[in-house]
Amino acid sequence: MTDYDNVTITRHGEHGHVAELALDRPEAMNAVSTAMARDLGAATTQLSALALRGEVRAVVVSSTHPKAFCVGADLKERNGFTDADLMAQRPVARAAYGGVLALPVPAIAAVDGFALGGGFEIALSCDLIVCGDGATVGLPEVSVGVIPGGGGTQLLTRRVGWSRASRIIFGAAKMPAAEALSLGAVDEVVDAGTAREHALELASLVATHSPVGVRNAKRAMRLGSDVDLAAGLEIEDGCWRATAFSGDRREGVAAFAEKRRPAWPGV
Numbered sequence: 264m265t266d267y268d269n270v271t272i273t274r275h276g277e278h279g280h281v282a283e284l285a286l287d288r289p290e291a292m293n294a295v296s297t298a299m300a301r302d303l304g305a306a307t308t309q310l311s312a313l314a315l316r317g318e319v320r321a322v323v324v325s326s327t328h329p330k331a332f333c334v335g336a337d338l339k340e341r342n343g344f345t346d347a348d349l350m351a352q353r354p355v356a357r358a359a360y361g362g363v364l365a366l367p368v369p370a371i372a373a374v375d376g377f378a379l380g381g382g383f384e385i386a387l388s389c390d391l392i393v394c395g396d397g398a399t400v401g402l403p404e405v406s407v408g409v410i411p412g413g414g415g416t417q418l419l420t421r422r423v424g425w426s427r428a429s430r431i432i433f434g435a436a437k438m439p440a441a442e443a444l445s446l447g448a449v450d451e452v453v454d455a456g457t458a459r460e461h462a463l464e465l466a467s468l469v470a471t472h473s474p475v476g477v478r479n480a481k482r483a484m485r486l487g488s489d490v491d492l493a494a495g496l497e498i499e500d501g502c503w504r505a506t507a508f509s510g511d512r513r514e515g516v517a518a519f520a521e522k523r524r525p526a527w528p529g530v
Contacts, residue, residue, distance in 0.1 A: 269299035270306050271327070275463060280320040280470040282310055283463065285327050286385075292331035295381045296340050297352050300359035303385075307362030314368040317474045317529020321466035322366055324389055325373040325459045332372070332398070335380025338407065356381075360413035363388035367478050369469050373462035374398050375455065379437065384413035386449075387422070390481065393462045394440040397455040400448065401437035421488065423447045474529040475511035479503075 265272075269288045275281040284306055286293040293299075313319040326332045336356075341349070363370060363385055372378075372386035375395035383400045386392045394400065402411040402419065410416060411432060420428040427446050430436065443449045453461045469477060483502035487495035506512055510528035518525035 265305070265309060267302040267306055269296070269302040272306055272310070274319075276467060276470065279318070281323065281463065281466045282313070282319045282321075283323045283325055283459075284310065285325045286333050287327045289328040291334075291337060292377065293326055293328055293333040293382065294335060294337040294339075295333065295356070295359070296337040297355055299337075300352070300355045304355065304358035304362045307359075307366060311362070311365065311367055314366065314474075314478070317527070319368060320470035320472075320474045320477065320529075321368055322370045323373055323459070323462045323466050324363065324370060324385060325462065326375070328376065329456075330376040331382075332374045332376055332378040333382025333385055334377050335382050335404075356413065360384055360388055364414060364418075367481065368474070369466070369477060369481060371462040371466055373459040374400065374440075374449070375458045380404055380411070380415075381413045384411060384415045384418070387418040388414055391451070391462075391465070392449040393451045393453060393458045393465070394443065394449045395455040395458040396440055396452055398440040398452075398458070399437050400440065400443050401435070402432050403435040403437060405433065406435035419448065473506075473511040473515055473525070473527055475509045475527075476506050476515075479506045 271285045271287045273283045273285065275283060288294065288299050310319055310322055370389040372389040372392045374386055374392060375398055378386050378398065378400045380403060383402055402415045404411045416432065419431060423446050440449060440452045444452045479502040483499045487498045510530050514525050514527060
């Protein structure tokens with residue numbers, strides 16, 4: 264695996280099928296600088312390639328800082344930006360957040376401590392968010408003169424609906440984990456300090472299933488989430504066809520008939 268300055272990748276399990284992508288800029292509570300955004304974009308590109316080969320089957324996004332998942336954009340860096348600097352950084356930032364969102368396998372955010380602004384947007388770009396009790400999440404961007412520009416206006420609204428997203432974004436709310444759970448902004452709250460452990464357990468379970476099936480199920484869900492039912496069913500059919508004639512389907516049926524655990528080829 265490639266070494267990065269601001270993120271780390273660790274493979275878990277006997278075959279390394281679970282990849283942990285840890286935000287690793289602890290001296291700044293994982294504030295997303297240009298360099299960190301560049302590393303995140305490169306790391307997710309690498310993980311996506313491994314996922315499409317069946318080598319990585321689930322990703323956990325975590326943090327090396329015990330009190331912060333990520334506090335958002337590096338405003339100290341941005342304070343020195345010219346308008347041209349800000350425009351030059353934009354595609355780098357979009358590639359970072361978009362890289363998490365585009366992971367072809369399930370991604371699970373493990374949030375303990377603060378996940379604010381861009382930090383919460385990284386979590387929202389994952390499929391599931393596991394929070395430790397005591398975590399604080401929110402999108403406070405309008406309080407500093409910007410908007411949630413890492414996908415937050417779109418992803419949070421799709422999770423919780425217009426009215427709840429309006430309350431959170433327009434009010435620059437910082438929510439404790441329990442409140443975020445009640446609104447549907449996160450998916451599970453566990454004991455403080457155990458979010459990473461729970462996320463890795465869930466990812467390990469996902470990794471036992473057909474890589475082709477899981478990838479195509481995620482693709483069908485993502486592509487079909489914002490279209491009408493008829494169009495969604497056509498998307499589902501295409502993803503079914505991509506799975507039905509795969510080596511994974513043949514192995515899954517054979518393993519069931521032979522009463523054994525499948526050895527997924529991943530293609």
